[in-house]
Amino acid sequence: MNIPTRRLLALVGAGLAFSLAACTTSTGAGSDGSASAAASDYKLPAAAQTVLDEAMKAPTWTPPKTSPKAAKGKFVVSIPCAEAAVGCARPGDAFLRAAKALGWRTQLIDPAGDPKKTQAALKQALQLGANGVWMPGGTVEAVGTDLLQQMRKAGVAMFTLGGRSQSLGPSAWSGIMNNDYGLSSPALAAYVAKDSGGKAKVLMVNDSEFPDVANGVKVFESKLGEYCPSCKISQRLDFSITDISTTLPSRVKAILQAHPDINYIYAPYDFAATQMSTALAQAGLAGKVKMVGADGNPQNIQAIKDGTQTVSYARPSELMGWVVADQMNRLFNGQPTINDAAGFQTEDYPTQLLDKSNLPTDVAKPWDAGIDYQSDFKKLWGVG
Template sequence: MTRINPRAAAWAALLAGALALTSCASSQGTASNGGGNKDVSAAQKVLDEAQAKVTSFDFPKEPVAAPKDKLVVGIPCAYAAEGCKREVDTIAEAAKALGWRYQMIDPAGDPEKMRSAVRTAIQLKADGIFLGSIPSSVVKDDITKARAGGVKVVNMSEPADDGFADANTLYDHIKAGRWNAAYVTVTTQGAGKVISVNDPEFPSVVEWHQGFADGLKELCPGCQVVKDINFQIANLQTQVPSEFQATLQANPSVNAVWTAYDPVALSLSPVIKRSPQNGKITVVSQNGDAGALQAIKAGDQPFKATIGVSVEWQSYAAVDQMVRLFAGNLPANLKTVNVPEKLIDAKNVSSIPWDGDLDWKSTYLKLWKTS
């Protein structure tokens, strides 16, 4: 999430409260063979899996000695964005525990400043760079130069081509979208009339959308996407509410909405509450931002479910990768780590933000030998 807009202020304003961390044209969706399908048992099975408590994880098995006197740089998509801020703040916390020097460089959502931040890290003679929700296509050339100079790079959150970074910490976006589809299928009893509000600028969102669309085809043959609304991040507060309102008016049978990420879902809630469909629409999204979980827990919003990710867990997994890169022994099975995720609705909000259900922090700290 490539999700980029040159207007940094718009970027930061939208993404405040998002993970993240980040075409104006809309197109008619392809309809399924409507009519509903009361047998939603397959979707319910997927939903049970999606909402289950996380009870295990394949943590690294081997302890590793953490090298001393390292300088690491955290580059978030925009520090004003909740998810990106949490990513790099947690990197700072873990770096302190390891006795490393740490510096954060905030590009504030500006693509040129993202590239400049990488170049600054090289000039600082950083030993490692953590990219927090930075689209790989924006910084690819500068990251190539950094790695050629011996800088280790860990990419967080956003999908990237093989070879872009030394390691990646991600989560399964396709699965998350499929879980959204299962939730819509069950809540509409196989008769969803869906509006999709998508931001195809971001690779992660593209994957979420793919998982949702494919999941509906698989689990809900009686569901129908009545409209796909595509937007750019800078237009969230201007284009999206008005276009969404017009779409609701033109499609009074709509009973479900999928959105690209939590801030979109939150921005559409007032529009839905003012509409004749208020109380009849289920909104689903992903990120698990604190504001989203609070709204879902309150239960008085159309926003009913989101895919939660423990951003802090992801950052500790990224630091573990960096420790092993510095030590020269990152095994192939740890080059890409997918941290757990969970579909959260009002029934299973256990923490805000979601803590991942496991004590991952103590596990990683025990793995890192610092003396």
């Protein structure tokens, strides 16, 4: 499998749980966290090096060969997990731009990370007569099957940013764009193992309200143990998206002060990494405790250049929004979406693991692998 190529999705929604488990767990042999091999003798396994090399290569992307012309007179709505959350806003806003290029009427409804407001937003979209809804973020379970059935009965084309960790599949939606963080975790684990020389002591941060995010944590821990038996998960922290700009930085700071042996932080997604970098700066640990994350938001790519984040597994979130518009347009034209065997939409998008060695020239620009996908889609749709 070509690791830089990924399937459609990542879900980010909202909940109100915050728990901190101050337990120490080894990911390698020896429950006391003792190294199974001398760190000075550590060498990244060949399989892990292959994963790392593939992830850091410059990616490629091939647009669909054919697509129907733009459907006429459609009205579509974007309901992100929270417009303030960059990982949700990027694909949501891009979808609205793509929809306007298609000539559709658009509307943004922001639930601001509240599951009840998300349900209300979907009901509002239904009442307004939306033909299509794009929901970049928010768990399937939080929406409720009754509402989903109402949307489908009304003929609404509905897509969400999620993945294979969701308990409800394509039968409940028109399409789920696969963005499982478990896909990026092996490369991040390989990077941490090699970068630390087998000496990583990780603060594992999780937002367990999102199945795809939680799966990324699970896979990272498993792969770190496989690639680096002498590495360990030193502490764990679970938070909710509504805590990111409030209590999360102070909680992280407290853990780092209480456990000075921690030298890496696993951020479940880059929006959280941006906020946690504040905690590193306040604790005087910027550049000393290394942060790894995923999404490749402009703020995080800048942070890698500045040295306040070490690495990010970048995804072209804007491209995802345009892909959703293309998939929705297929449905509006009575054509099937492009699916894989599991039923997930598969207009592949490029990904790349970024550190200081391979940053794009313009770090302020949303990462898109240098692909002119907008022109590709406009040509397919016959709108430009």
